[in-house]
Amino acid sequence: MYEQLVYDSSGQLLTATLMDYTIPTAVELPKFEIEHQETPSPFTPLGMKGVGESGVGASLGALCNAIEDAFPELDLEIDELILTPARVWRIIKDAQEKAGMST
């Protein structure tokens, strides 16, 4: 939703400093509660699984699906990140135009 490496046509990195490469901090995060759902792996000692990276893939897909679900009247298929406000707005706008809906 925030972090993106943007290059120009000559391969120059445009998000080289933290002024342009936006990183969410505690201020940007909503308040949330953490719950645990434990599904031990049957294949490893103690049911262990990888942490960190292995969890990221699902959350990205969940984000895309959440936006699709928020607009049941539109036939959205979001299969690409980044989900900036500008891009989400464009996706919705394009889908509305495609569906012949006025905004």
Add this chain to the structure above:
Amino acid sequence: VITKEIEFLAPESVAEALEVLSVRGPDVTVLSGGMSLMPMMNLGIVKPSVVMSLNHVAGLDSLSVEDGELKIGGMTRHRTVMTDDLIGTHAPMLAEAARTVGDVQVRNRGTIGGSIAHADPSADYLPVLAAGNAELVLASSEGTRRVPAAEFFIDLMFTVREPHELLTEVVMPVLEPGAGSGYVRFARVEGSFAIVNAAAVIGEGYSSTHIALGGVSPAPVMLDASDLFADGLSDEALEELASRAFDASEEATGDIHSDADYRRNMAGVFARRAVELAAGRLATAGGGS
């Protein structure tokens, strides 16, 4: 990285600073808080040969109210703009804008005059000054002139200030009793420059409604919407305002954070929000709050 030797000047009086500018103006880069200049020097975007700091100049951070005008010295730090009672009472949206400038360190060091003279089109003060009918005082060894904010900003980081002039003071008409004002901004993360920002001033009883938009043009865009809100807020009037804001933002450009079309649409959204915020304060503004 700064690779070149720089001549550094630190005058202690306004007269001394103006003397330097009158003789060497075109070669001198003025340093106030340095919150934009220093990163730009570090990145090699600007390579000044002479830097003149204003940090030792006496009397550039005064605050006063005279004849219905709030006068703020150019070297007043953002932190002071956001916390000072005089500013909070007479130009509350200026304080509101100062609260959103950069981060704590930037607000402690950066100055209102520096931000204005730097003239980044997304800077927080710019729409506030334009909507609030502020004037900027430019001093030189030949005298001073006052330039309305609406005429001060010419282009991207380019103002009417001549090389021999110094921005010494911001003059803002005090907010009339019964009037309401508000400033809103849209940015991705705390501390980043606004993608779009907007300020609105509504006179008592909707006698007038002035809006200024930032981030959508090289200089602030002014909108007079007095005709729309003469009878108060309505959905139709707010819709029409959004449409006017979109039309007025035709010079908007895209960048890595948003395309031009999105920016223009957000100009409409934030013009509405600024007006709604200012309108919500109309009732209480006269109550001495």
